[in-house]
Amino acid sequence: MRSILLCSAALATSACATAGASDTSEAPRLFDPNPYASTYAAYPGVPTVITGATVFDGNGGRIDNGAVWIEDGIVRGVGSVDDILVTGEMKVIDGTGMYVTPGIIDVHSHLGNYPSPGVSSHSDGNEAVDPNTAYVWTEHSVWPQDPGFSRALANGGVTALQVLPGSANLFGGRSVTLKNVPGRTVMEMKFPGAPYGLKMACGENPKRVYGDKGGPGTRMGNIANTRSAWIAARAYDAKWDKYEAEGGDRPDRDLALDTLRGVLDGDIRIHNHCYRADEMAIMLTMAEEFGYSVASFQHAVESYKITDLLREAGTCSAMWADWYGFKMEAYDGIPQNVAYVHDAGACAIVHSDDPDGIQRLNQEAAKALAAGRRMGIEISEAEAWQWLSANPARSLGIFEQTGSLEPGKMADVVLWNGNPFSVYTRPAKVWVDGALLYDAEDPARRPVSDFELGQPGMGDVK
Amino acid sequence: MSRFALTALAAALVAASPAIAQPVAITGGKLALGDGSAPIDNGVVILEDGRIVAAGPAGSVAVPAGAVMLDARGKWVSPGLVAPFSRIGLAEVDLSADGSDDASIGDSPHSAAIDVTWSVNPAASPIGVARADGVTRALVAPGPGDRIFSGQGAVIDTATDYDPITRAKAFQLVYLGEAGAGMAGGSRSGSVLELREGLRRAMGEGAYRDLPDDSLLTAADIEALVPVVKGEVPLMVVANRAVDIVNLLRLAQEYRGLDLILMGAAEGHLVADRIAAAGVPVIVEPTQNRPGSFEALAATQSNAGRMVAAGVEVAAAQINDFLTRSAQNNRQLAGNLVALTRVPGHTGVSWGQAFAMITSTPAAMVGLRGEIGVLAPGARADVVLWSGDPLELTSHAERVWIDGVEQSLENRQTALARRYRYPQREALPKAYRR
Numbered sequence: 053m054r055s056i057l058l059c060s061a062a063l064a065t066s067a068c069a070t071a072g073a074s075d076t077s078e079a080p081r082l083f084d085p086n087p088y089a090s091t092y093a094a095y096p097g098v099p100t101v102i103t104g105a106t107v108f109d110g111n112g113g114r115i116d117n118g119a120v121w122i123e124d125g126i127v128r129g130v131g132s133v134d135d136i137l138v139t140g141e142m143k144v145i146d147g148t149g150m151y152v153t154p155g156i157i158d159v160h161s162h163l164g165n166y167p168s169p170g171v172s173s174h175s176d177g178n179e180a181v182d183p184n185t186a187y188v189w190t191e192h193s194v195w196p197q198d199p200g201f202s203r204a205l206a207n208g209g210v211t212a213l214q215v216l217p218g219s220a221n222l223f224g225g226r227s228v229t230l231k232n233v234p235g236r237t238v239m240e241m242k243f244p245g246a247p248y249g250l251k252m253a254c255g256e257n258p259k260r261v262y263g264d265k266g267g268p269g270t271r272m273g274n275i276a277n278t279r280s281a282w283i284a285a286r287a288y289d290a291k292w293d294k295y296e297a298e299g300g301d302r303p304d305r306d307l308a309l310d311t312l313r314g315v316l317d318g319d320i321r322i323h324n325h326c327y328r329a330d331e332m333a334i335m336l337t338m339a340e341e342f343g344y345s346v347a348s349f350q351h352a353v354e355s356y357k358i359t360d361l362l363r364e365a366g367t368c369s370a371m372w373a374d375w376y377g378f379k380m381e382a383y384d385g386i387p388q389n390v391a392y393v394h395d396a397g398a399c400a401i402v403h404s405d406d407p408d409g410i411q412r413l414n415q416e417a418a419k420a421l422a423a424g425r426r427m428g429i430e431i432s433e434a435e436a437w438q439w440l441s442a443n444p445a446r447s448l449g450i451f452e453q454t455g456s457l458e459p460g461k462m463a464d465v466v467l468w469n470g471n472p473f474s475v476y477t478r479p480a481k482v483w484v485d486g487a488l489l490y491d492a493e494d495p496a497r498r499p500v501s502d503f504e505l506g507q508p509g510m511g512d513v514k
Numbered sequence: 515m516s517r518f519a520l521t522a523l524a525a526a527l528v529a530a531s532p533a534i535a536q537p538v539a540i541t542g543g544k545l546a547l548g549d550g551s552a553p554i555d556n557g558v559v560i561l562e563d564g565r566i567v568a569a570g571p572a573g574s575v576a577v578p579a580g581a582v583m584l585d586a587r588g589k590w591v592s593p594g595l596v597a598p599f600s601r602i603g604l605a606e607v608d609l610s611a612d613g614s615d616d617a618s619i620g621d622s623p624h625s626a627a628i629d630v631t632w633s634v635n636p637a638a639s640p641i642g643v644a645r646a647d648g649v650t651r652a653l654v655a656p657g658p659g660d661r662i663f664s665g666q667g668a669v670i671d672t673a674t675d676y677d678p679i680t681r682a683k684a685f686q687l688v689y690l691g692e693a694g695a696g697m698a699g700g701s702r703s704g705s706v707l708e709l710r711e712g713l714r715r716a717m718g719e720g721a722y723r724d725l726p727d728d729s730l731l732t733a734a735d736i737e738a739l740v741p742v743v744k745g746e747v748p749l750m751v752v753a754n755r756a757v758d759i760v761n762l763l764r765l766a767q768e769y770r771g772l773d774l775i776l777m778g779a780a781e782g783h784l785v786a787d788r789i790a791a792a793g794v795p796v797i798v799e800p801t802q803n804r805p806g807s808f809e810a811l812a813a814t815q816s817n818a819g820r821m822v823a824a825g826v827e828v829a830a831a832q833i834n835d836f837l838t839r840s841a842q843n844n845r846q847l848a849g850n851l852v853a854l855t856r857v858p859g860h861t862g863v864s865w866g867q868a869f870a871m872i873t874s875t876p877a878a879m880v881g882l883r884g885e886i887g888v889l890a891p892g893a894r895a896d897v898v899l900w901s902g903d904p905l906e907l908t909s910h911a912e913r914v915w916i917d918g919v920e921q922s923l924e925n926r927q928t929a930l931a932r933r934y935r936y937p938q939r940e941a942l943p944k945a946y947r948r
Contacts, residue, residue, distance in 0.1 A: 256609075338939065357944075378836060466640060473907065493858055513814060513859040514803040
């Protein structure tokens with residue numbers, strides 16, 4: 053990209069003029085790396101101060117009798133009630149007895165690509181036609197009218213989420229990070245500036261899906277196929293690097309290799325579906341072999357066995373609180389997994405992979421916290437909130453914008469009607485970019501998707 | 515190697531404490547009786563010979579001389595939880611783990627005759643996980659094959675012994691609605707016809723008496739349906755769409771002896787008064803609130819609360835996913851129904867009502883009222899001592915008794931958690947730590 057700008061800005065220079073003399077040395081023509089860019093625009097809000105609440109700031113801090121001030125779509129102030137000057141322009145919400153947190157971010161969702169109702173016409177999450185479908189972008193499967201988005205907002209306090217392709221393939225395709233704000237198009241929901249992710253998978257799923265379709269049929273086949281793809285990606289990367297620097301014959305474009313090249317260049321983040329500790333270790337080694345890094349392991353049921361390796365690699369583990377045994381590679385799941393990863397100083401995330409679980413990630417975190425405490429691991433509730441917002445934001449590359457309550461960040465905020473680690477607690481209000489998009493007191497602030505219009509139960513509490 | 519490991523684990527499991535001959539008095543705890551009532555501060559429970567002798571507020575219960583005294587101050591005490599429906603004990607692993615999975619009747623030519631008791635493995639990991647979290651009994655039945663009838667369910671316990679069956683042939687499971695239609699060739703009408711045929715053959719009714727046997731059901735299946743049509747064995751019917759429920763109730767008018775249990779009922783709240791009038795108890799998944807299918811368009815978490823308000827007996831269970839291993843999360847689901855009482859527009863239930871949904875109500879559905887799921891004189895001594903409110907996420911079971919026998923709370927998960935508490939390399943490999 054840079055080379056073409058330099059060259060076109062200096063057409064008169066001898067290097068470019070000389071290069072233009074023969075058709076094999078034309079100036080390189082680059083393509084738009086982001087043709088389906090976000091068109092998201094925040095909805096309007098009113099300057100608001102929540103006072104007297106317990107605040108989890110998302111970075112592990114807790115403020116009792118705290119106040120949070122949001123205005124112009126961003127967090128303007130967080131502190132004790134005495135720190136925030138309330139003016140007549142602000143709407144004041146008495147948060148006494150309530151809690152304020154950053155919005156929950158789910159790093160593993162299939163809302164939109166496996167939407168409700170779960171009929172075969174809607175099954176758009178796995179392009180299970182080839183073990184390498186790095187060429188698909190799951191945003192092109194996301195149905196914005198999935199009724200699940202609204203449940204995640206109203207019951208779960210989820211303000212952003214990553215939708216991933218499924219795990220049938222070694223390379224499942226690009227993920228997309230969304231604001232949990234209804235849109236007519238997926239572009240209207242895309243989180244502005246969020247980097248793309250690439251879903252990879254190891255273990256049982258690819259070998260089960262492709263075992264009788266030409267392979268891979270074994271775990272060693274999974275690894276060999278994956279390594280071969282990285283070898284091809286490096287060759288492609290070198291070819292394009294050369295073209296971008298020197299011009300000449302334009303290499304053929306390959307959508308799958310574009311994505312793998314984006315990983316090698318550090319622009320696209322790897323989110324690797326992997327359950328077993330031994331397989332995660334192999335995938336970390338593979339990343340070293342080919343020169344990329346793994347942002348997160350998804351499911352990571354056995355992360356507790358290799359917390360040291362994960363900490364050293366800087367790789368997050370996105371985990372369930374207590375799912376186990378539903379297949380062999382999940383057999384060793386334990387409810388202490390999240391707490392052990394956190395306790396070892398590695399990055400722990402509670403994820404859902406489920407349209408129901410996404411509505412209760414706070415409850416799942418509470419179970420994980422309790423399991424850790426039973427083993428003597430003292431983690432405060434405020435620290436544990438990092439599993440739900442800050443660490444997810446870091447793994448997605450959006451922590452500069454959201455994931456904690458800090459002045460200047462997006463006002464993605466949840467007011468809970470009690471301690472969110474209690475089963476008896478629900479969101480009272482949810483703001484995204486400072487816009488009040490759910491209010492338990494106001495049926496008009498309860499989104500209803502197109503699908504639900506005119507159906508039994510339209511507009512009901514859900 | 516793996517066989518040795520399993521044997522060793524099994525030996526550890528059966529080494530649970532023997533039954534205590536003396537009476538046991540658990541005092542000072544917050545008592546949840548399981549009968550729908552509010553919890554009692556400073557309660558007393560007396561266990562003797564595997565039964566509850568007495569339970570109630572301190573002062574109302576005499577502590578027998580010579581009783582083993584257990585101080586439960588700061589804790590909660592409740593009956594063991596009853597999973598209203600599950601498949602725990604039927605599978606060790608759910609996918610591609612050949613031979614470890616009896617959770618479905620699969621390709622058997624039989625259907626209604628299948629008796630789940632022969633598939634229950636009390637040493638299965640999910641039993642140990644459920645037990646460690648206070649689940650002491652469960653209603654279990656296999657998943658269907660290609661007939662709407664899914665076989666004879668049982669009530670089991672989760673104790674560390676090899677006699678898991680509390681009541682065999684406790685109910686018959688049948689699928690209507692979308693699932694039943696799929697098994698009956700593609701239409702709801704086909705599934706109702708199949709149900710009707712089974713019932714009428716079992717009654718030896720009308721044309722079915724004399725015609726040659728062209729039945730889709732085997733002789734054994736029809737024999738298994740005889741106690742169902744007599745009302746001796748409850749018929750548990752899966753249906754979700756409001757009109758499917760209405761049609762079921764209409765059908766039941768023709769077979770007045772049937773003792774129905776409705777499972778699923780995602781749209782039950784739309785016809786709650788009719789379910790209540792028919793006196794049919796219901797098992798729901800409390801958190802089901804998406805139009806996950808076209809028969810659950812009106813799903814809402816207020817479903818259970820609205821039905822309770824209309825007078826329906828409701829039990830709460832995770833029934834749509836992970837049936838082989840999710841029984842321990844039913845208490846979380848019940849807690850969510852209490853949460854709704856604080857959300858404007860929703861209909862929740864009281865704490866006592868929610869707790870009954872995972873204790874006495876499922877017991878009563880299969881004729882075990884007063885026998886399990888309740889702390890009342892004469893009931894089986896299934897008792898759990900909790901660290902706190904059993905519906906709360908941060909509470910856990912500290913001690914569990916089944917039939918008066920204190921149980922081990924160890925399982926594969928606790929062993930793994932101990933082995934990997936610290937990841938550091940030690941003097942010997944992790945394989946030597948157990």
